[in-house]
Each structure stands twice: as structure tokens, then as C-alpha cells.
Amino acid sequence: MAQIFSKSANMIPVITLLLIILLVLGGISFFWYYGSPKFTDVGYRPDQPVDYSHKLHAGDLGMDCRYCHYQVEKSRHSNIPPTKVCMNCHSLIGLDKETLDPVRESFANNTPIEWIRVHNLPEYAYFDHSLHLRSGVACIECHGNVAMMEKVQQVEPLSMGWCLDCHRDPASHLRPPSQVTNMYWSPPKGHDEWAQSFIQENQINPPEDCSACHR
Numbered sequence: 104m105a106q107i108f109s110k111s112a113n114m115i116p117v118i119t120l121l122l123i124i125l126l127v128l129g130g131i132s133f134f135w136y137y138g139s140p141k142f143t144d145v146g147y148r149p150d151q152p153v154d155y156s157h158k159l160h161a162g163d164l165g166m167d168c169r170y171c172h173y174q175v176e177k178s179r180h181s182n183i184p185p186t187k188v189c190m191n192c193h194s195l196i197g198l199d200k201e202t203l204d205p206v207r208e209s210f211a212n213n214t215p216i217e218w219i220r221v222h223n224l225p226e227y228a229y230f231d232h233s234l235h236l237r238s239g240v241a242c243i244e245c246h247g248n249v250a251m252m253e254k255v256q257q258v259e260p261l262s263m264g265w266c267l268d269c270h271r272d273p274a275s276h277l278r279p280p281s282q283v284t285n286m287y288w289s290p291p292k293g294h295d296e297w298a299q300s301f302i303q304e305n306q307i308n309p310p311e312d313c314s315a316c317h318r
């Protein structure tokens with residue numbers, strides 16, 4: 104008996120060492136997975152079927168976001184424009200450009216361009232564009248300066264913690280709703296007082312309870 108006891112006692116340091124190694128490896132892969140850009144999706148910038156540039160259209164040409172994303176103030180989802188919106192201009196402009204071939208084909212064949220989604224919340228999380236815009240939260244707060252992007256890239260994590268950071272203290276993130284698509288707006292003097300009275304008048308009270316975002 105005594106001998107068996109001492110034999111297995113000798114195994115204890117070995118087992119402990121193995122457990123420690125397993126824990127460390129598990130820890131590393133945990134942070135690898137949760138910290139990697141694929142999980143948080145920050146930096147995700149897929150190639151699109153058409154070399155469409157926000158920098159050219161929304162930046163250099165100065166088009167308002169709502170010319171194309173015209174549902175964004177009215178509905179939960181912001182629409183991606185149908186090809187006929189592009190053809191408002193491109194039935195006249197860039198007729199000699201090969202980069203526009205897929206746009207003309209889509210229009211002629213009446214088949215939508217298969218744009219690849221950049222931002223995507225999981226099914227179980229509820230988000231509504233129109234309400235945020237009405238409350239003076241600008242596109243740039245959540246999407247960055249899209250008017251400078253050749254190719255749209257996700258710049259914020261869109262994680263629960265990120266949503267809640269703003270919900271807990273929205274004042275510094277708000278602006279007059281007329282300025283929500285302006286990429287170059289900056290807070291004028293006295294913005295803090297403006298924000299406080301805007302919050303009061305409009306009874307802005309972003310939810311922190313689970314059922315608001317998980318319904």
C-alpha cells in the first residue's frame with residue numbers, strides 16, 4: 104500500500120505541470136480568437152464586385168449619404184442603392200470606363216449587383232438606424248469617415264461593450280440631427296450645454312436593459 108501511495112504521489116508534480124501547460128495554451132488560444140480582427144471584425148474590408156469608391160462619390164463629388172442610402176432615416180436597415188441609382192449618372196458619365204461594365208450589365212439584365220456586406224450584427228442583437236439618426240447620432244460615430252474610404256472598412260468593434268459605452272454617456276456623441284451625415288462637423292463652443300438641453304427636450308435615454316437589444 105505504502106509503495107503505491109508514494110508512486111502516485113510522484114505523479115502529482117507531473118500532472119500539475121501538464122495542467123499548467125494546458126491552461127496556458129487554452130488561455131493563449133482564447134485571447135487569440137477573441138482578440139483577433141476576424142472576431143471583432145475591426146479592419147474587415149472585403150473586395151467588392153465593383154470598384155466603387157466612397158472617397159470619390161461621397162468625398163470628392165460631395166454626394167450626401169442619403170442620396171444612395173435613402174432608407175437610413177426611415178427604417179431599421181440602411182439600404183444599399185439599387186443599380187438604377189448609379190445609372191442616374193452613369194447612363195451619361197463614364198461610358199468608356201470598363202470599371203462600369205458590371206454596373207451597366209446589372210442594369211441591362213435587371214440583376215442586382217452582389218455587394219458584400221461589411222457590417223453585420225448577430226441575429227440575436229437588435230439595432231435600428233432611424234432612431235439613432237433622429238437622436239443626433241451621426242454615421243461617423245459608428246462607421247468612421249466613410250467619405251475618405253476607397254473601400255468601406257469596419258472601424259468600430261460593434262460589440263456589446265461598445266454599444267453600452269455610448270448608451271451610458273451619450274452627450275459627447277450627439278449633434279443636431281441635421282448634421283448626421285456631415286463628415287466634417289465639429290462641436291462648436293458651448294456644445295456641452297447644447298447637448299444637455301437636447302437630451303432633456305427630446306427625452307433621450309438610451310437603454311441598458313437586456314431586452315432592448317435582445318428581443
Ligand code: HEC
Nearest residue numbers: 160161166167168171218219220221222242246249250255
Ligand atoms: C453613390 C451612392 C452612395 C453614396 C453617396 C454613399 N454610399 Fe455608402 N454604399 C454605397 C454602395 C453601392 C455600397 C455597397 C458597396 C460597398 O460596401 O462599398 C455602400 C456601402 C456602405 C457601407 C457599408 C455597408 C455594409 O455592407 O456594411 C456604409 C457603412 C456606407 N456605405 C456608408 C455611407 C456613408 C456614411 C455615406 C456618406 C458619407 C455614404 N455611404 C454615401 C453607395 C453609396
Ligand code: HEC
Nearest residue numbers: 168172175180181182222223224230235240241242245261
Ligand atoms: C449608432 C451606430 C450607427 C450609426 C449612427 C449608423 N450606423 Fe450604419 N450600421 C450600424 C450597425 C451596428 C450596422 C450593422 C447592422 C446589422 O447587422 O443589423 C450598420 C449597417 C449599415 C449598413 C449596411 C446595411 C444595414 O443596415 O445593415 C449601411 C449601408 C449603413 N450602416 C449606413 C449608414 C449610414 C449612411 C449612416 C448615417 C446616415 C449610418 N449607417 C449610421 C451602426 C450605425
Ligand code: HEC
Nearest residue numbers: 153154155160184188189191192193196197200202203206
Ligand atoms: C451623382 C452622379 C453619380 C452617381 C449617382 C454615381 N456616380 Fe459613379 N461616378 C460619378 C462621376 C462624376 C465619376 C467620375 C467619372 C470620371 O472620372 O470620368 C464616377 C466614377 C465612378 C467609377 C469609376 C470609373 C473609372 O474607372 O474612373 C465607378 C466604378 C463608379 N462611379 C461606380 C458607381 C456606382 C456603383 C454607383 C451607384 C452605387 C455610382 N457610381 C453612382 C458620378 C456618379
Ligand code: HEC
Nearest residue numbers: 229230231234238244266269273276306307308309315316
Ligand atoms: C454613439 C452612441 C451610440 C452607439 C455607439 C449606439 N447607440 Fe443605441 N442609442 C443611442 C442613443 C442616443 C439612443 C436614443 C435613445 C432615445 O432616443 O431615447 C439609442 C437607442 C437605442 C435603442 C432603443 C431604441 C430602439 O431602437 O428601440 C436600441 C435598441 C439601441 N440603441 C441599440 C444599440 C445597439 C445594439 C448598438 C451597438 C451595435 C448601439 N445602440 C450603439 C446611442 C448610441
Ligand code: HEC
Nearest residue numbers: 224225228261262263266267270310311312313315316317
Ligand atoms: C445596447 C444594446 C445591448 C444591451 C442593452 C445588451 N446587449 Fe448583449 N449584445 C449586444 C450586441 C450588439 C451583442 C453582439 C456582440 C458581438 O457581435 O460581438 C451582444 C451580445 C450578447 C451576448 C453574446 C455573448 C457575447 O458577449 O458576444 C450575450 C450573452 C448578451 N449579449 C447578453 C446580454 C445581457 C444579459 C444583457 C443585459 C444585462 C445585455 N446583453 C444587454 C447588445 C446589447
